[in-house]
Structures are given as C-alpha cells and as structure tokens.
Amino acid sequence: MANIALDKPRSRKRATSFAASGGRPRSLTASIVIYASVALFALWVLLPVWYLVVSSLITPAQLGIKPFPIVPSSITFDNYWSVLTGDTGSKGFGSTDVGSRLLPAIGQSFFVSSVLVILNLLIAGHAAYGLSRYPFSGSRLFELSIIISRVIPAIAIIGPFFVAFRVMGILNTPWALIISYNVFTLPLAIMILKNYFDQLPREIEEAAKIDGASRMQTLWIIIVPIAKPGLVAAGVLIFLEGWSEFFYSLVLTNQLTVPPLLAGFQSVQQFNWNSLAAATVMSMIPPVVLVIIFQRHVVGALTAGAVK
Amino acid sequence: MFGLKLTAPAGILLAALLLVPTVLTVLYSVHDVPANGRSLGPFVGLENYTIVLSSNVFWRSAWVTSLFSIGFVIFSTLIGLAMAILLNQRFVGRGLARAMLIIPWATPWLVIGILWKWYADGSVGGLNAILLKLGIISDYHDFLSDPNSALALTVVAAVWRQASFAGILLLAGLQTLPDDLNEAASLDGANLWQRFTNITIPWLRPALITVTVLNIIYAFLQFDVIFAMTQGGPGDATQVLSILIYRQLFGVTQIGLGSALAVILGVIAxxxxxxxxxxxxxxxxxHG
Known part of the structure; x- marks a missing residue:
C-alpha cells in the first residue's frame, strides 16, 4: 500500500514536466476559464481608459454620435494642441484661461512633487534609519502614532493650515503644498524605509565601525548606496502622492497643480469633454509611466508600507 | 540617543503639521468660531456636537457614507482577491496583465472621478454605448443624475481603483505561497475549493486583514472621486460625510460645526x- 502511495506522486511529477510552462498540467476547461477571465479583467481595466483616450483623439462632432464610437473612424490631435497652447479657436471651451494654464500647472506639479521627494527622502531616511538601528525609548510609540495618523481626515486639519499659510503669505504658492503634503508623505516614507533598513544585514555596519567610520559616515557612505532600491521605491511613491493630491491643492491654492485645474475644467461653462480628456490623459502619463518602469521596486515597497 | 537625534526632525515636523492642527480642530469644535476664522469665538462646550448629532442632514450623510463604505470595502477586497488569484496563474501575457493591474492604482483619485463621470455620462458616455450594444439597456441613461444609481456608480469608480490596490498587495502575498503546499494538497485529493479555503485564504489572511482595514479607512475618507463625479448630488444622494464637512467649512463657513463633524469623521475612521x-x-x- 505504502509503495503504491509513494509511486503516485512520482508519476504525476513526470507528467508535470511535459506541461509547456513547467507548471501543473491543466485541463482544457481550466484553460478556457482562465483565458476568459483574463479577457474580462482586461476589459474591466482597459475599457474606461480606452474611452478616455478615444475621447481625447476625436472631434466634438464625432463625440456627439450615439452610440459612442468605440473604434473611431478618424483621429485628431487638435484637443491636445488646444489644451497645451490655450488656443481654443472655435472648437473648445469658453475659457482660454483654463487651457493656457495646463502647462504651468504641469510644471508646478512636477516642482512640488520633486521637492517633496528630496525633502522626504532626507528627513524620513534619517528617521527610518534611526528607528531601525538605534531604537530609543518612545520609538515604538512614534511608529504607532505614524500608523494611526492615517485616519486623520485631511479635511479635519486643513482649516488651521489655511489660517497659518494666510498669515505667512504663502497661500497659492507651491510651498503651501510642499509643507502640507508632508502630513501624509512623511509617515508613508518612514514606514517604507524603516521596513527596508530592517531587512539590510547589520554586518556591513559593524565592519565599518571597526574600520573607524563614524555613525553618520556609515549612514551616508555605506548604507545609502546599498539602500538605493528602497530609496527609489519610496521616492516613486512620494512622487505619486504629490502628483495625485487634490484636496489640499484645491483649498490652499487657486488651481496651482494639475488635479484642481482638471476639476476646475468641469465647472467652466461651455467646455468640451474632448479637451478635458486630452488634459486628463496627459495628467495620467507621468504616474503610469513611472510606476511601470519601477514596477518591481514599487510593489515591494507598497506591500511593506501597507503591512507595517 | 543617536536614534532620537536622527528621528527628531521628522518628529518635530509631524508634531507641528499633524498634532497642532488636530488639536486646533478639536478646539474649534467646542467654540462658536466666527466665519473669518481669526479667533476662536465664545466657548460653547459640546453644543456643536449636539447640533450635529440631532440633525437629519448628518444622519442622512452618515447613512450614505455607510452604504458607500460597505460597497467599496466588499467589492474592492473581493475583486482584488479574484484578480490576484487570476494573475497568479500561468498564462500567455501574464507580465502584461500584471502591468495592467497597476494602471488604475497609479491613476490619481481625482482623475478616476473625472474619467468615470464622463464614462457614465448620459449623452457622450462610453458605458451607455457598451450597455446598449450588449442589449442590457434600450436607451441612453444618465446614471449620475439619477439618485438611484449615482451612489452605485461612485462606488464602481472608486472600486475600479481600489480593487487594483488590493490586487497588487494580495498578489504579492500569493507569490510567497510555496507551490508544494498546493501540490501536496491536490495529491491528497483536495479539490479546488478545498485548496482555496484551506490553503490560499489562511495564507493570505494577514494581507487580507491589512487590505480590509486600509479599504475601510479609504472608504470613510473618500472625497476626490465623489467631488469630481457628483459633488454630493443629485440632491444629497451621494453626500458622504467628507463632502458634507467640505460644504460646512467652505460653502457656508460654519467652522465650529464643520470641525465637530470632522472630529466625528476621524473618530469613526x-x-x-x-x-x-x-x-x-x-x-x-x-481559525487557529
């Protein structure tokens, strides 16, 4: 009996190696179910995006056709041209203002997000390293309060920010956003980086200590280079947060960055969806490209940042 | 003390940016703050809270928030789980499909709101065109101006993004599941469902807990998608608490009331x- 039982797995294993992809052999039905589900998944993700892209590439006249031309007969880049130059001609929205403000807003979004990345990597990097390697009394409490800070609604703290920034005279400047965004990017960056430092072997630092390097030198000369993947991942996630943020920018500035500008588009009378679609596509390109390039890093960091 | 020194800048910054405004908002909530916000105004105790808790608008909004949150949490988590399991199978084009999974997550929340608002639009929307071609509807329908479907659509839009987030985290969890475990179970005669409930789910439980808790917090604090799609309307059909607070603070500048509401929302989250x-x-x- 025992022999038969032992035999069975072996014969199964052999059959496995013949499967094309090296996995368990799969029945035809299972394959059909899987590919049908993949198709469904692709439609769920891509249909809205496809709708957006097509809308940005057709004329208002084409858009008016019912049903919506899922595969358009012809395409045009006029919408992109008009939102980038503010040259609305006769084909666009009522306000040339909104169109001509897109490029400056993209510039501001890049500026805010980039400064935020540098500041956060510096501040959160030091903090995360300290928490990971030199825990002090109260460091657990600090980590815990960082996690709990996630439940504080932005809307609950925006009032005091508004008042303080008005007094400082920095309302409607990128600095209002660079300062206030720390509320959510700093905790995120600290969690991701602390988790990353926790996984780095301590032996290297001990060797550096024996060689007479100071603790600060060790951090900058030894740790920073080997922690690069973690720093890149944290940087990408911070950039994404800065790029996507809408609420603070809506309240603290006059449509300075891209998201509130896009929202503002919708309340302008006589604008058309084609132009807004073109602007929306452009606002999606930087985050999507960035994330696809750094896919592996980002997913790892996201998992760490969420679980911890 | 070196650790404290390294952490101090972050600690001071967060105390200044998070703790101080939070305390101020709690203070506002027990004062009758003038609309210009220059001073605290007279102390009124818990009056703002009693006004809020005895108003129909608040309870109606809390109800809408609950409906939104229940739909959002359940569907984001379940669809995310289904996508993670699917993308963990072997099939041609899996790498591409996994890259696709990231797109909704990388899209800014506000953009998701704008995208779905127009996708669901009653005259130029793509959703209508698709449903029409499939024969599900017989004529174009303006989903977002219909109080019966507006909330459901904001849930769908938010789920579109958040299911991807859940999918990414759960897929990462599944990838650490050793193949041998499933192999051994199937050799022991466990069918697909048994393997799912006895191996996959227990293995994913920590990740599932994380995802669910984060989804709940995201649900209560959601603002961008609803602001872009309906601004709380039609009527008050999609007026979740965050939208109500926004209106109190910036529409009618009731700072004291708005702050009390904000404190309540934070406590709920x-x-x-x-x-x-x-x-x-x-x-x-x-479960052991």
Missing part, C-alpha cells in the same frame, strides 16, 4: 479601523 483589526484577528485566532 479610527474606531472602524480598530474594530476591523480586532474582529479579523479574533477570527484568525479561532
């Missing part, structure tokens, strides 16, 4: 998150 952690961990313990 905190309690909701903590309760979920507790319930799910207890479930984990009883």
């Amino acid at each position: 905190l309690v909701g998150g903590l309760l979920t952690v507790k319930i799910l961990y207890r479930a984990e313990r009883t």
Whole structure:
C-alpha cells in the first residue's frame, strides 16, 4: 500500500514536466476559464481608459454620435494642441484661461512633487534609519502614532493650515503644498524605509565601525548606496502622492497643480469633454509611466508600507 | 540617543503639521468660531456636537457614507482577491496583465472621478454605448443624475481603483505561497475549493486583514472621486460625510460645526479601523 502511495506522486511529477510552462498540467476547461477571465479583467481595466483616450483623439462632432464610437473612424490631435497652447479657436471651451494654464500647472506639479521627494527622502531616511538601528525609548510609540495618523481626515486639519499659510503669505504658492503634503508623505516614507533598513544585514555596519567610520559616515557612505532600491521605491511613491493630491491643492491654492485645474475644467461653462480628456490623459502619463518602469521596486515597497 | 537625534526632525515636523492642527480642530469644535476664522469665538462646550448629532442632514450623510463604505470595502477586497488569484496563474501575457493591474492604482483619485463621470455620462458616455450594444439597456441613461444609481456608480469608480490596490498587495502575498503546499494538497485529493479555503485564504489572511482595514479607512475618507463625479448630488444622494464637512467649512463657513463633524469623521475612521483589526484577528485566532 505504502509503495503504491509513494509511486503516485512520482508519476504525476513526470507528467508535470511535459506541461509547456513547467507548471501543473491543466485541463482544457481550466484553460478556457482562465483565458476568459483574463479577457474580462482586461476589459474591466482597459475599457474606461480606452474611452478616455478615444475621447481625447476625436472631434466634438464625432463625440456627439450615439452610440459612442468605440473604434473611431478618424483621429485628431487638435484637443491636445488646444489644451497645451490655450488656443481654443472655435472648437473648445469658453475659457482660454483654463487651457493656457495646463502647462504651468504641469510644471508646478512636477516642482512640488520633486521637492517633496528630496525633502522626504532626507528627513524620513534619517528617521527610518534611526528607528531601525538605534531604537530609543518612545520609538515604538512614534511608529504607532505614524500608523494611526492615517485616519486623520485631511479635511479635519486643513482649516488651521489655511489660517497659518494666510498669515505667512504663502497661500497659492507651491510651498503651501510642499509643507502640507508632508502630513501624509512623511509617515508613508518612514514606514517604507524603516521596513527596508530592517531587512539590510547589520554586518556591513559593524565592519565599518571597526574600520573607524563614524555613525553618520556609515549612514551616508555605506548604507545609502546599498539602500538605493528602497530609496527609489519610496521616492516613486512620494512622487505619486504629490502628483495625485487634490484636496489640499484645491483649498490652499487657486488651481496651482494639475488635479484642481482638471476639476476646475468641469465647472467652466461651455467646455468640451474632448479637451478635458486630452488634459486628463496627459495628467495620467507621468504616474503610469513611472510606476511601470519601477514596477518591481514599487510593489515591494507598497506591500511593506501597507503591512507595517 | 543617536536614534532620537536622527528621528527628531521628522518628529518635530509631524508634531507641528499633524498634532497642532488636530488639536486646533478639536478646539474649534467646542467654540462658536466666527466665519473669518481669526479667533476662536465664545466657548460653547459640546453644543456643536449636539447640533450635529440631532440633525437629519448628518444622519442622512452618515447613512450614505455607510452604504458607500460597505460597497467599496466588499467589492474592492473581493475583486482584488479574484484578480490576484487570476494573475497568479500561468498564462500567455501574464507580465502584461500584471502591468495592467497597476494602471488604475497609479491613476490619481481625482482623475478616476473625472474619467468615470464622463464614462457614465448620459449623452457622450462610453458605458451607455457598451450597455446598449450588449442589449442590457434600450436607451441612453444618465446614471449620475439619477439618485438611484449615482451612489452605485461612485462606488464602481472608486472600486475600479481600489480593487487594483488590493490586487497588487494580495498578489504579492500569493507569490510567497510555496507551490508544494498546493501540490501536496491536490495529491491528497483536495479539490479546488478545498485548496482555496484551506490553503490560499489562511495564507493570505494577514494581507487580507491589512487590505480590509486600509479599504475601510479609504472608504470613510473618500472625497476626490465623489467631488469630481457628483459633488454630493443629485440632491444629497451621494453626500458622504467628507463632502458634507467640505460644504460646512467652505460653502457656508460654519467652522465650529464643520470641525465637530470632522472630529466625528476621524473618530469613526479610527474606531472602524480598530474594530476591523480586532474582529479579523479574533477570527484568525479561532481559525487557529
């Protein structure tokens, strides 16, 4: 009996190696179910995006056709041209203002997000390293309060920010956003980086200590280079947060960055969806490209940042 | 003390940016703050809270928030789980499909709101065109101006993004599941469902707890998608608490009332998150 039982797995294993992809052999039905589900998944993700892209590439006249031309007969880049130059001609929205403000807003979004990345990597990097390697009394409490800070609604703290920034005279400047965004990017960056430092072997630092390097030198000369993947991942996630943020920018500035500008588009009378679609596509390109390039890093960091 | 020195700048910054405004908002909530916000105004105790808690607008909004949150949490988590399991199978084009999974997550929340608002539009929307071609509807329908479907559509839009987030985290969890475990179970005669409930789910439980708790917090604090799609309308059909607070603070500048509401929302998110952690961990313990 025992022999038969032992035999069975072996014969199964052999059959496995013949499967094309090296996995368990799969029945035809299972394959059909899987590919049908993949198709469904692709439609769920891509249909809205496809709708957006097509809308940005057709004329208002084409858009008016019912049903919506899922595969358009012809395409045009006029919408992109008009939102980038503010040259609305006769084909666009009522306000040339909104169109001509897109490029400056993209510039501001890049500026805010980039400064935020540098500041956060510096501040959160030091903090995360300290928490990971030199825990002090109260460091657990600090980590815990960082996690709990996630439940504080932005809307609950925006009032005091508004008042303080008005007094400082920095309302409607990128600095209002660079300062206030720390509320959510700093905790995120600290969690991701602390988790990353926790996984780095301590032996290297001990060797550096024996060689007479100071603790600060060790951090900058030894740790920073080997922690690069973690720093890149944290940087990408911070950039994404800065790029996507809408609420603070809506309240603290006059449509300075891209998201509130896009929202503002919708309340302008006589604008058309084609132009807004073109602007929306452009606002999606930087985050999507960035994330696809750094896919592996980002997913790892996201998992760490969420679980911890 | 070196650790404290390294952490101090972050600690001071967060205290200044998070703690101080939070305390101020709590202070506002027990004062009758003038509309210009220059001073605290007279102390009114818990009056703002009693006004809020006895108003129909608040309870109606809390109800809408609950409906939104229940739909958002359940569907984001379940669809995310289904996508993670699917993308963990072997098939041609899996790498591409996994890259696709990231797109909704990388899209800014506000853009998701704008995208779905127009996708669901009653005259130029793509959703209508698709449903029409499939024969599900016979004529174009303006989903967002219909109080019966507006909330459901904001849920769908928010789920579109958040299911991807859940999918990414759960897929990462599944990838650490050793193949041998499933192989051994199937050799022992466990069918697909048994393997799912006895191996996959227990293995994913920590990740599932994380995802669910985060989804609950995201649900209560959601603002961007609803602001872009309906601004709380039609009527008050999609006026979740965050939208109501926005209107109180910036529409009618009732700073005291708005602050009391904001404190209540924060407490709800905190309690909701903590309760979920507790319930799910207890479930984990009883499951062994």
